[in-house]
Amino acid sequence: MSEEADIRTLRTVRKLLFAVVGMFVFGFALVPLYDVICDITGLNGKTAGQYVSSEPAVADTSRTITIQFLTNNNAGMPWEFRTEKRAMTVHPGELNQIDFYARNPADVTMTAQTIPSVTPYYAARYLHKTECFCFDQQQLAAGEDIEMPMRFIIDREIPADIKSLTLSYTMFDITDQHTSQQASD
Amino acid sequence: MSAVIEEHHDDHHHGPDKGIMRWVLTTNHKDIGTLYLWFSFIMFLVGGTMALIIRAELFEPGLQIVQPEFFNQMTTMHGLIMVFGAVMPAFVGLANWLIPMMIGAPDMALPRMNNYSFWILPFAFGMLLSTLFMEGGAPDFGWTFYAPLSTEYAPPSVTFFIFAVHLAGISSIMGSINVIVTILNLRAPGMTLMQMPLFVWTWLITAYLLIAVMPVLAGVVTMMLMDIHFGTAFFNAAGGGDPVLFQHVFWFFGHPEVYIMILPAFGVVSAIIPTFARKRLFGYASMVYATASIAFLSFIVWAHHMFTVGMPLAGELYFMYATMLIAVPTGVKVFNWVATMWQGAMTFETPMLFAIAFVILFTIGGFSGLMLAIAPVDFQYHDTYFVVAHFHYVLVPGSVFSLMAAVYYWLPKWTGHMYDEALGKTHFWLSFIGINLTFFPQHFTGLAGMPRRIPDYALQFAEFNMLSSCGAFLFGFSQLLFLFIIIKCIRGGKQATDQVWEGAHGLEWTVSSPAPYHTFSTPPEDLREAHG
Numbered sequence: 079m080s081e082e083a084d085i086r087t088l089r090t091v092r093k094l095l096f097a098v099v100g101m102f103v104f105g106f107a108l109v110p111l112y113d114v115i116c117d118i119t120g121l122n123g124k125t126a127g128q129y130v131s132s133e134p135a136v137a138d139t140s141r142t143i144t145i146q147f148l149t150n151n152n153a154g155m156p157w158e159f160r161t162e163k164r165a166m167t168v169h170p171g172e173l174n175q176i177d178f179y180a181r182n183p184a185d186v187t188m189t190a191q192t193i194p195s196v197t198p199y200y201a202a203r204y205l206h207k208t209e210c211f212c213f214d215q216q217q218l219a220a221g222e223d224i225e226m227p228m229r230f231i232i233d234r235e236i237p238a239d240i241k242s243l244t245l246s247y248t249m250f251d252i253t254d255q256h257t258s259q260q261a262s263d
Numbered sequence: 264m265s266a267v268i269e270e271h272h273d274d275h276h277h278g279p280d281k282g283i284m285r286w287v288l289t290t291n292h293k294d295i296g297t298l299y300l301w302f303s304f305i306m307f308l309v310g311g312t313m314a315l316i317i318r319a320e321l322f323e324p325g326l327q328i329v330q331p332e333f334f335n336q337m338t339t340m341h342g343l344i345m346v347f348g349a350v351m352p353a354f355v356g357l358a359n360w361l362i363p364m365m366i367g368a369p370d371m372a373l374p375r376m377n378n379y380s381f382w383i384l385p386f387a388f389g390m391l392l393s394t395l396f397m398e399g400g401a402p403d404f405g406w407t408f409y410a411p412l413s414t415e416y417a418p419p420s421v422t423f424f425i426f427a428v429h430l431a432g433i434s435s436i437m438g439s440i441n442v443i444v445t446i447l448n449l450r451a452p453g454m455t456l457m458q459m460p461l462f463v464w465t466w467l468i469t470a471y472l473l474i475a476v477m478p479v480l481a482g483v484v485t486m487m488l489m490d491i492h493f494g495t496a497f498f499n500a501a502g503g504g505d506p507v508l509f510q511h512v513f514w515f516f517g518h519p520e521v522y523i524m525i526l527p528a529f530g531v532v533s534a535i536i537p538t539f540a541r542k543r544l545f546g547y548a549s550m551v552y553a554t555a556s557i558a559f560l561s562f563i564v565w566a567h568h569m570f571t572v573g574m575p576l577a578g579e580l581y582f583m584y585a586t587m588l589i590a591v592p593t594g595v596k597v598f599n600w601v602a603t604m605w606q607g608a609m610t611f612e613t614p615m616l617f618a619i620a621f622v623i624l625f626t627i628g629g630f631s632g633l634m635l636a637i638a639p640v641d642f643q644y645h646d647t648y649f650v651v652a653h654f655h656y657v658l659v660p661g662s663v664f665s666l667m668a669a670v671y672y673w674l675p676k677w678t679g680h681m682y683d684e685a686l687g688k689t690h691f692w693l694s695f696i697g698i699n700l701t702f703f704p705q706h707f708t709g710l711a712g713m714p715r716r717i718p719d720y721a722l723q724f725a726e727f728n729m730l731s732s733c734g735a736f737l738f739g740f741s742q743l744l745f746l747f748i749i750i751k752c753i754r755g756g757k758q759a760t761d762q763v764w765e766g767a768h769g770l771e772w773t774v775s776s777p778a779p780y781h782t783f784s785t786p787p788e789d790l791r792e793a794h795g
């Protein structure tokens with residue numbers, strides 16, 4: 079091959095390698111991109127973090143909405159996890175409270191993380207939680223139990239076709255991750 | 264020897280080295296092409312054996328031969344080996360053999376890298392196959408390896424699977440860099456892009472697809488690796504991740520991947536049909552544009568594999584219509600192949616039989632694809648045997664038939680001998696009957712609701728499954744005949760002429776048969792016939 083051809087070859091290879099690295103990075107960039115898109119659109123039923131209201135809660139008494147609560151344990155999670163009531167009927171705009179209860183029946187200290195999910199998914203961004211145990215992790219000693227209040231407001235802007243929604247919590251055992259994190263702290 | 268070769272005065276060796284080291288150290292594009300083709304043929308037989316284990320278990324309802332755990336390992340390994348070990352390397356083998364000869368180049372642009380990219384593969388697949396003997400067994404989560412099946416619930420061998428995918432990915436990336444650099448920089452002086460044979464065009468576009476999506480595949484398995492071993496939570500809901508994200512990233516790779524397996528097949532068929540119809544390819548330029556549009560569209564339709572994950576209505580509609588749009592350039596291609604045959608002086612040698620079967624059966628696969636693209640009905644079809652029937656129609660009588668057609672078509676050029684035509688035709692008809700018997704009934708079992716990836720099924724599906732299994736064994740064992748025909752042709756047979764086929768055009772037919780070890784050390788001058 080002539081020298082000129084060699085140079086052209088090298089130049090093309092360099093560009094292509096650049097594209098390969100770029101696409102590898104792009105693969106990872108899909109992760110935050112996905113979260114941002116889900117955040118903006120509320121697509122996967124994930125609720126946002128803690129809500130701080132700017133104005134006092136004013137209830138829209140002309141509408142009522144039923145909200146149902148589900149509590150699930152992820153596979154292998156031995157905790158008792160339940161809610162005070164299965165469902166509540168509320169007005170949009172008012173501040174509501176419901177208690178959840180958890181108990182660690184195991185004979186070791188364990189740590190739990192709860193993940194919320196809303197159905198229908200497009201109701202997720204109208205459910206504002208001002209206080210929720212899902213914002214923190216819970217650590218319970220063997221046999222210990224805890225009452226966990228959850229406070230929420232359903233946005234007054236919630237679409238008219240939503241008459242009921244379901245808030246489902248899944249509790250995960252994260253004792254391992256938790257201890258390894260503490261070890262590295 | 265042709266005039267081109269006689270002008271060739273290299274002072275170093277003209278022929279290959281002797282012994283095994285010739286194959287280990289070779290940087291010759293023809294040797295490497297041969298290695299790739301044999302490797303993929305072996306993988307085809309290994310993956311095929313697994314398919315026969317699956318079909319033997321499904322011959323009758325109930326569990327007879329294997330345990331469900333092993334059945335799942337078989338479906339997973341069969342898919343992985345056929346996709347990454349058989350079809351993809353086979354096309355790279357063809358690219359190695361043919362692209363330099365078709366564009367009048369002396370070799371691939373990066374011969375040393377070419378050698379590495381081949382020799383990575385036996386290690387990758389050796390590692391993947393070794394998982395069958397490990398504690399906990401081989402990967403059992405399907406070739407699509409959805410998280411959390413492939414992370415939290417995976418057997419320990421998943422780490423080997425991840426490294427095997429990394430290696431295979433590196434090999435294809437190196438291979439595609441080589442293809443692109445060769446095509447862009449080593450064309451015979453004066454050859455424009457629009458003078459290249461369609462096989463070269465389709466490979467150029469495929470290589471770009473590979474460069475765009477193989478790194479994403481590497482990314483997604485890397486995320487799995489981190490979730491499994493380093494406590495990250497990309498796909499783990501407990502840590503704030505999302506399993507549906509896995510499916511998005513996987514299919515962003517996965518859908519272009521299916522086109523990676525079919526575009527070079529389009530190129531092969533576009534070379535064979537004109538030869539045996541004794542006409543020029545109808546609509547050359549529209550073929551190039553159609554290929555490019557298919558490649559572009561393949562990036563924006565991935566979620567048609569995910570209609571049932573709970574997408575918003577707007578998403579379902581968008582992915583439905585975008586998917587259907589792909590049928591337009593695909594239809595252009597089918598139209599052009601038929602128009603090429605129209606009023607041609609056709610003869611039906613084995614390559615042509617495979618090519619015509621490709622056009623018909625691939626189109627059937629395209630139609631079932633269109634049915635699956637209709638989001639509301641996909642809720643019924645998804646994860647049933649209807650999907651299995653769809654993708655086997657596009658992949659087996661599609662990609663695999665095109666590969667067989669290519670082998671029969673170029674074998675005389677590679678070996679210098681004609682293959683046994685009567686045996687070739689027998690192989691074709693056995694394969695043709697076998698494949699239709701295997702996969703056509705699966706449309707019906709799928710529509711009736713039989714789920715895919717299960718070792719046992721309801722009694723109502725028994726007859727169709729028995730037919731499927733008979734077809735599979737017929738198809739599988741006919742491939743031993745294929746092996747026999749190839750070996751017979753290598754060892755002897757009627758001497759092939761340089762042009763081999765009366766209607767063949769293109770630079771590869773101007774060199775002698777068998778093609779000498781070095782071709783086009785001096786670039787060809789007459790390019791009028793170059794585009795085939």
Ligand code: HEM
Nearest residue numbers: 521525567568590629632633635636645646650654657658
């Ligand atoms: C007109 C063109 C095509 C259309 C409209 C189409 C559409 C689809 C759709 C909607 C699915 C998802 C079905 C489901 O899981 O419910 C699917 C699956 C699939 N298609 Fe196609 N397809 C087309 C061509 C092809 C081609 C050319 C190939 C490969 C050569 C291919 C390979 C596959 C594979 C491998 C799957 C199944 C993946 C899996 O779940 O394991 N398709 N196709």
Ligand SMILES: [Cu+2]
Nearest residue numbers: 518521567568
């Ligand atoms: Cu697809």
